[in-house]
Amino acid sequence: MVHETLAATNAIVVLDVALPGIVWGWIITMNMWAKSIGTGIIFLTFFLLKKYPEQTGFIRFPAVAISIVFIHLFLFFTVIDLHQMFRFWHIFFYPHLTSAITIGAWMATGFVGLLFAMAYAIYLKKDEAMYDKFLGWTVLLAIPVTLYTAGLMAESTARELWQMPTESAQMILAAFLAGTATMILLGGNKFSDAIKKDLAIILGLSAFAAFTLYMSEYIFGGMKAEEVAATLAFIKGGEYTAMFWIGQVMAFLVPMALVCLSLKNKSYYLLKIAAVSALVGLWVSKHVWLVIPQLLNMS
Template sequence: AKDLDRPARFLYVLLRPQWKSWLVLGGYTLTLYGLILTIWGVATALEWPTIALVAGWLATALAIITAVYTAFLFAQAKGRDFWQSPTLALHMLLHALLAGGAVFAVLFLYSPPTAGWAGFLQNGLMLTVGLNLLVILFEMITPHPTADARRTVDLIVRGRFENYFWIGVVMIGNVVPFTLAWAGGPLMLAGAGVCILVGMYITEYIWVRAPQEIPLS
């Protein structure tokens, strides 16, 4: 709604819901997520362990839904075949994990973690980057069932978005951060975090724009 200069329209999503729309479901999820996080923060600050524990688990579940609901929202755009991919939700979940790890990797440059946390972050980044690259390559290599989806893949791999994909997504967003994380050390992990965030931005740019380059008729 803000993109349309009518942020007040968001209230219509909550007050006049169409329950079959993932825009509505996502809006309620985001609202509830914010509420539960607030409860968790207050309970933690006031040392109410039971409430904090329950709120923490609820927030975790809502965080997962928040991370992936856009995939289902995109899937409701039936005219964009590439967005119908079953891997899109996994793609977004991995991006949520990568974003969190990348931010911590950069912050740890200024506030060094314990050896245990540093090792956990290093292994976590390597694992999620590796999985992310596999999902992306699977999406590009696996034959798609419709002509429009195949044209979108061709546009990404060999067409207008080719350099963005191979340099920005594959190299900067995955290969380089995996190598830096494997090398280890605060500076290398911070560099991996920056590369991951840049690669994610480029990936989302491609995944949103490329399918819309295919004419609907």
């Protein structure tokens, strides 16, 4: 983490306080990962119901159930990460609207409300038209719910690696990746070949685009600011190098390769392996990206 030292000055910090270490750790990684699944599955449900309304009706209830589970996981990890979790209600009664956290909390609340409305429509009322009407609004709210974490990271001005608009692109791509992977695992063999092909293409393209963004940051990020270069040093031979590449390979490279193979061989089995790899790798990739900027010394 020494980027501007000169041999002539030979400057060495000999006394200071200990660095704070990782403040946002695996709990926040879980938060982002679960949110990607919770909103991503809604995007994919909307897409499939619009494009293949006759063949995909059966996903209505399981999709909304999965979204509810993962959005509540996201909320759970959000709340337990607070050092004063029982003051969570302050966000609603003392809101500060310049904060992405506030906006996210409000949007997520609306999103959860709509998810329950969808569950009510399909499970209790058995009304697909009502479900589909709610779904449109839910998709609209899923966009800010997906993106607010990118806003939060961009507002964290101390952490140069977390920049807009890269983070918002990564969040959307993560939602598509996770949503598609979950949909592939959810659908089993009930989907037609055309649907499987669509899912494979979305998974592969999401992985490709996300990998391209990561590599762009990896190669060119350090040219933007010295803090970025110092942060990237942790994955360029530093202590998080192996974890970073494990994440990249599992989240993006393996799914891309398996998608190509599955399309060529028409193998749904390979697609399921790609989905599992993408979901596991996404967690690892997000965790590394979350942690390394926090290792940077601020003083």
